Amino acid sequence: MFANWPWLSLLIWLPILGAIPVLLAGDKRPGAARAIAFGVAVLTFIVSLAMLSGFNHAVADALARSAPDLGLLKNMYLQENVLWIEALNVRYHLGVDGISVALVLLTTFTSVLVIILGWGSVDEKVSQYMAAMLVLEGLMVGVFCALDALLFYVFFEGMLIPMFILIGIWGGARRVYATLKFFIYTFFGSIFMLVGLLYLYFKTGTFELAELAQVSLSAQEQAWLFFAFLIAFAVKVPMWPVHTWLPDAHVEAPTGGSVVLAAIMLKIGGYGFIRFSLPIVPDASTEFAWLVIAMSLIAVVYVGYVALVQEDMKKLIAYSSIAHMGFVTLGIFISLALARGGNANGAAIGIQGAMVQMISHGFISGAMFASVGVLYDRLHTRMIRDYGGVVNPMPRFATFFVLFAMANCGLPGTSGFVGEFWVILAAFQYNPVVGALAAFTLIIGAAYTLWLVKRVIFGDVANDKVAQLQDMNARETFVLATLAVAVLLFGLWPQPLGNLMDAPIAELVKHIVISKGA
Amino acid sequence: MISLNDILTLLPESFLTVAICALLLLDLFLKPAQRSVTHYLSIVALAVTGWLVLQHFGTPTAFGGMFVRDGIASILKVFVLLTSALVFVYARPYLRDRGLFVGEYYVLCLFAVLGMMLLISAGNLVMVYLGLELLALSSYALVALNRDSPLSSEAALKYFVLGALASGLLLYGMSMIYGATGSLDLVTIHKAAAEGTQRGLLLFGLVFVVVGLAFKFGAAPFHMWLPDVYQGAPTAVTAFIGSAPKLAAFGMAYRLLESGLDGVGGHWQLMLALLAVLSLAIGNIAAIMQSNLKRMLAYSTISHVGFLFLGLVNGQPEGYAAAMFYAISYALTAAVAFGLILLLSRAGFEAEEIDDYKGLGQRAPWYAFLMALTMFSLAGVPPLFGFFGKLLVLKAVAVPGTLWLAIAGAVFAIIGIYYYLRIVKVMYFDDPAEGAAAIVKPADAPMRAVISINALALLVLGVTWGPLYGWCARALGITP
Numbered sequence: 001m002f003a004n005w006p007w008l009s010l011l012i013w014l015p016i017l018g019a020i021p022v023l024l025a026g027d028k029r030p031g032a033a034r035a036i037a038f039g040v041a042v043l044t045f046i047v048s049l050a051m052l053s054g055f056n057h058a059v060a061d062a063l064a065r066s067a068p069d070l071g072l073l074k075n076m077y078l079q080e081n082v083l084w085i086e087a088l089n090v091r092y093h094l095g096v097d098g099i100s101v102a103l104v105l106l107t108t109f110t111s112v113l114v115i116i117l118g119w120g121s122v123d124e125k126v127s128q129y130m131a132a133m134l135v136l137e138g139l140m141v142g143v144f145c146a147l148d149a150l151l152f153y154v155f156f157e158g159m160l161i162p163m164f165i166l167i168g169i170w171g172g173a174r175r176v177y178a179t180l181k182f183f184i185y186t187f188f189g190s191i192f193m194l195v196g197l198l199y200l201y202f203k204t205g206t207f208e209l210a211e212l213a214q215v216s217l218s219a220q221e222q223a224w225l226f227f228a229f230l231i232a233f234a235v236k237v238p239m240w241p242v243h244t245w246l247p248d249a250h251v252e253a254p255t256g257g258s259v260v261l262a263a264i265m266l267k268i269g270g271y272g273f274i275r276f277s278l279p280i281v282p283d284a285s286t287e288f289a290w291l292v293i294a295m296s297l298i299a300v301v302y303v304g305y306v307a308l309v310q311e312d313m314k315k316l317i318a319y320s321s322i323a324h325m326g327f328v329t330l331g332i333f334i335s336l337a338l339a340r341g342g343n344a345n346g347a348a349i350g351i352q353g354a355m356v357q358m359i360s361h362g363f364i365s366g367a368m369f370a371s372v373g374v375l376y377d378r379l380h381t382r383m384i385r386d387y388g389g390v391v392n393p394m395p396r397f398a399t400f401f402v403l404f405a406m407a408n409c410g411l412p413g414t415s416g417f418v419g420e421f422w423v424i425l426a427a428f429q430y431n432p433v434v435g436a437l438a439a440f441t442l443i444i445g446a447a448y449t450l451w452l453v454k455r456v457i458f459g460d461v462a463n464d465k466v467a468q469l470q471d472m473n474a475r476e477t478f479v480l481a482t483l484a485v486a487v488l489l490f491g492l493w494p495q496p497l498g499n500l501m502d503a504p505i506a507e508l509v510k511h512i513v514i515s516k517g518a
Numbered sequence: 519m520i521s522l523n524d525i526l527t528l529l530p531e532s533f534l535t536v537a538i539c540a541l542l543l544l545d546l547f548l549k550p551a552q553r554s555v556t557h558y559l560s561i562v563a564l565a566v567t568g569w570l571v572l573q574h575f576g577t578p579t580a581f582g583g584m585f586v587r588d589g590i591a592s593i594l595k596v597f598v599l600l601t602s603a604l605v606f607v608y609a610r611p612y613l614r615d616r617g618l619f620v621g622e623y624y625v626l627c628l629f630a631v632l633g634m635m636l637l638i639s640a641g642n643l644v645m646v647y648l649g650l651e652l653l654a655l656s657s658y659a660l661v662a663l664n665r666d667s668p669l670s671s672e673a674a675l676k677y678f679v680l681g682a683l684a685s686g687l688l689l690y691g692m693s694m695i696y697g698a699t700g701s702l703d704l705v706t707i708h709k710a711a712a713e714g715t716q717r718g719l720l721l722f723g724l725v726f727v728v729v730g731l732a733f734k735f736g737a738a739p740f741h742m743w744l745p746d747v748y749q750g751a752p753t754a755v756t757a758f759i760g761s762a763p764k765l766a767a768f769g770m771a772y773r774l775l776e777s778g779l780d781g782v783g784g785h786w787q788l789m790l791a792l793l794a795v796l797s798l799a800i801g802n803i804a805a806i807m808q809s810n811l812k813r814m815l816a817y818s819t820i821s822h823v824g825f826l827f828l829g830l831v832n833g834q835p836e837g838y839a840a841a842m843f844y845a846i847s848y849a850l851t852a853a854v855a856f857g858l859i860l861l862l863s864r865a866g867f868e869a870e871e872i873d874d875y876k877g878l879g880q881r882a883p884w885y886a887f888l889m890a891l892t893m894f895s896l897a898g899v900p901p902l903f904g905f906f907g908k909l910l911v912l913k914a915v916a917v918p919g920t921l922w923l924a925i926a927g928a929v930f931a932i933i934g935i936y937y938y939l940r941i942v943k944v945m946y947f948d949d950p951a952e953g954a955a956a957i958v959k960p961a962d963a964p965m966r967a968v969i970s971i972n973a974l975a976l977l978v979l980g981v982t983w984g985p986l987y988g989w990c991a992r993a994l995g996i997t998p
Binding site: 084085086087088090154157158160161164165168169175176180183187188192194195199201202 | 925943946
């Protein structure tokens with residue numbers, strides 16, 4: 001009975017409209033603002049769970065009825081399709097497949113935690129902070145649900161405004177520089193994608209993603225479009241060499257902003273590759289796969305080394321994020337090459353791995369930034385040298401931190417292992433050298449993460465301030481414990497996640513094998 | 519022979535003329551304290567004229583083709599009248615604080631509006647020139663409204679000298695076109711240009727016409743007057759000449775280039791492409807360095823003119839519709855931007871330096887929010903109105919052949935984003951400067967309400983711009 005509800009619209013607009021009462025509560029009543037924001041976020045999360053059940057029902061229904069083959073749209077459920085702009089044939093077309101569902105759930109889940117995190121650490125302009133977070137949440141859900149390229153673009157760009165404000169107002173000392181860099185970098189990336197989409201519109205007269213995936217394009221057109229998409233999504237992921245905005249943005253952003261940035265926003269880049277580059281320009285993507293693979297390898301190896309020398313905890317985790325996201329792009333483009341080589345199984349494993357890596361990185365990096373936030377709230381420094389022996393005053397915190405650090409190195413049993421393992425598996429089928437290089441990074445990952453743990457958590461108590469640290473309160477414990485459960489759950493039992501995404505990934509692999517040269 | 523039809527067709531313009539004369543007389547008998555009567559009557563006059571425009575009395579052409587009343591003219595006129603009325607509302611407190619609250623402001627503005635309406639509906643070169651001069655002469659006087667300010671007088675003189683030069687160039691070009699085609703009527707010129715008689719002479723005239731147009735638009739490299747005039751004129755006047763005349767300029771370009779000289783389209787399209795890229799480059803790059811908000815907005819206007827020209831470059835109805843939509847979105851956005859400057863200024867404090875906006879987010883959160891909306895709209899960030907103007911224009915040029923223009927537009931949009939963001943940065947991320955600027959005076963109620971609606975419309979129209987674009991598209995004969 002719930003299958004016909006506009007679940008996705010609800011998920012997008014509930015937080016955005018929920019921001020209005022939060023703003024009306026005003027900065028003078030921070031308690032009310034926090035409570036309303038928390039309520040809205042929790043409600044959105046509950047709605048997203050209901051959406052999941054509606055989605056599962058719809059899938060079961062469709063399987064029972066053996067629905068007609070609609071190509072890439074086949075696995076899109078809970079669709080809402082309304083004409084938005086008649087003159088341009090732009091549609092308000094939403095829909096989710098397993099890939100989107102996973103990311104939408106990650107978004108709503110993380111947003112609740114972020115609101116809780118902001119409860120204590122944000123004291124200034126509370127209502128504006130909470131409202132910006134909620135608007136951001138709605139827009140991010142929109143990005144993952146949009147099936148119309150222009151609608152996608154509107155959400156994709158609209159997201160920049162709240163994030164710009166979040167970093168700029170509640171950020172650290174160099175926040176203005178960081179937020180301007182963030183905005184201009186991302187805008188730079190995406191506007192070329194817009195030109196590319198407009199060119200596609202000229203060719204097809206539609207912005208529907210499913211139809212854009214069917215149009216035939218010459219090799220030259222594909223190459224241009226490929227690079228337009230590559231700039232947009234590579235900046236977002238971010239891939240080496242356009243990653244430099246990320247460490248700045250992360251370091252200066254407030255804890256909540258960092259968590260959202262790492263856990264969700266970076267995923268939009270990987271998601272974009274899967275939704276745009278692969279289906280629309282498969283030939284050019286294959287042709288230039290070597291380039292992306294090389295960039296990804298540089299990200300995992302070189303950026304891993306860069307992470308090793310960082311003295312700022314947030315910067316270290318930011319670089320580690322770049323390295324981990326390198327696995328995502330590596331997995332996606334290796335799969336493409338494998339699929340073209342006739343190895344559909346290997347290809348499916350690669351994309352699966354990339355997706356699992358995205359979800360798992362959402363939890364782990366979010367948890368790492370939240371942990372740093374816990375320390376920062378106490379000592380107001382992010383420098384590694386100011387800490388040491390934190391385990392003594394904060395044993396509970398240390399437990400969680402070590403767990404997340406292990407997950408960050410990809411220890412089996414944590415979610416970090418699953419995705420990386422699958423990607424490396426696919427990489428070996430593609431080319432043993434690439435596989436070996438990718439595997440090698442696990443060692444670097446372990447090196448910088450464990451060294452960080454050694455310097456911050458273990459050893460002698462560094463100074464009096466550290467000795468007087470209070471362990472986490474219930475609120476902080478709740479956030480980290482929830483994340484810990486998620487990390488362990490998907491590490492020990494990744495099957496549900498795999499099941500969710502099997503069908504759309506199989507369909508995607510089938511689609512990208514077919515050349516669409518004109 | 520003047521027929522009843524001619525008069526009916528010209529009813530909005532005739533009504534406005536009568537209303538202006540009546541206002542001029544009435545104003546003589548009003549005491550300074552009663553000046554608000556002039557204010558409200560001017561707005562009523564604009565509203566009634568707008569209503570008449572939408573009634574479509576009469577025939578599509580009047581006075582033997584001198585005057586054209588088509589869908590394009592109606593849309594542009596409605597928005598000219600709307601933005602002018604908005605500016606009137608925003609200007610009142612400013613004028614009153616500075617002792618400029620005089621009937622002349624309203625009468626001159628209304629004459630300029632009349633000029634714009636005639637220009638938009640021109641079907642003949644003489645009509646183009648008459649409308650243009652009525653607009654220009656009123657504008658010169660308006661810029662000098664604050665005659666005790668040396669900056670204002672200097673700006674007016676500069677505007678006048680350069681404007682006269684531009685008019686001369688335009689007139690010279692028109693005479694060449696007359697020589698080549700033997701007619702001043704745009705329809706006849708269209709035919710002659712398509713047939714290709716006297717090609718050399720026609721092109722010679724075309725160059726001057728395009729230069730004259732570029733001058734009036736303020737497109738680079740004919741933009742030198744624009745920053746000085748925007749900065750020097752009283753803000754209430756800048757708000758007026760910075761918004762509505764862009765619509766009229768689009769109308770003029772459409773009449774001259776499409777209705778008249780479509781036959782030599784290949785030639786003016788290349789000229790416009792170069793002017794567009796140059797305007798985008800100079801406008802966006804120079805705006806970065808400005809510390810005065812009015813001057814920054816002036817350079818930003820130049821860059822927006824570049825975008826508008828991009829829409830005209832292909833000479834296709836879709837492009838014209840996009841450019842028209844762009845002009846409308848720009849006029850509405852510019853009205854808010856200047857309106858907010860007017861709102862935040864008070865006697866002895868112009869609020870025109872960018873530093874004056876430091877910490878506005880704390881001092882006046884609502885106005886800062888509106889300003890931020892305006893800036894994001896000008897920068898072209900979705901889901902705001904300005905983005906969709908840019909989208910449509912880019913769509914018009916993102917076709918094989920002019921793809922490089924789309925890429926150039928995109929590149930300069932990125933550069934442009936920086937200086938708009940800087941305003942947002944100053945308002946939200948900087949702390950308020952100490953002392954003088956710390957207090958924001960309570961604005962008068964109608965202004966507060968209207969400017970809020972105007973700014974929120976940028977957000978609402980960003981989500982529901984379909985009907986407006988549909989209206990523009992239908993006026994240009996595009997069927998979806």
